[in-house]
Amino acid sequence: MSRSGFIPTMNDTVIGEEDSGFAVSISTGLGNWEETDPCRYANQSCKGKMFGKLKSCRRQREKSQALCKAHEASLQKKAQWEGQRQEMMQALQTNITTTAQHQKTANSTMKSGIAVGGVALTGAIAVTFLLIKRRKKSSK
Numbered sequence: 001m002s003r004s005g006f007i008p009t010m011n012d013t014v015i016g017e018e019d020s021g022f023a024v025s026i027s028t029g030l031g032n033w034e035e036t037d038p039c040r041y042a043n044q045s046c047k048g049k050m051f052g053k054l055k056s057c058r059r060q061r062e063k064s065q066a067l068c069k070a071h072e073a074s075l076q077k078k079a080q081w082e083g084q085r086q087e088m089m090q091a092l093q094t095n096i097t098t099t100a101q102h103q104k105t106a107n108s109t110m111k112s113g114i115a116v117g118g119v120a121l122t123g124a125i126a127v128t129f130l131l132i133k134r135r136k137k138s139s140k
Contacts, residue, residue, distance in 0.1 A: 038067035 033040045041064035046057035 034063075034067055038064065038071040040064060042068040 041060050044057065044061045044064070046054055046061065049057050
């Protein structure tokens with residue numbers, strides 16, 4: 001089939017084997033400049049056009065200008081959201097790093113506490129054992 005801009009192309013897609021539905025897309029031949037390049041006709045000159053062509057040229061230019069403004073606004077909003085997202089990611093990374101450092105400090109403190117406690121417990125057991133041994137010797 002020809003890929004001419006004036007011949008509409010039809011694409012049929014079967015959604016599922018048991019479904020009998022079809023998704024159909026039809027290209028008008030005018031392209032989709034509204035989505036790909038909304039500012040394409042924003043500065044278009046309609047000089048030299050007459051009657052219907054002049055009217056359609058002006059309509060296309062006005063539509064393109066409106067779409068262009070909306071597109072620029074959405075790009076600014078997207079940039080703003082991206083900046084906020086970056087700030088949030090940096091804050092999250094800082095929070096994770098700080099939490100990891102606190103966890104490391106807590107683990108070190110806990111290990112030191114266990115070591116000191118173990119030494120103290122061992123010492124207490126040794127002292128108790130020696131006291132019991134002395135009592136046995138003195139009672140004989």
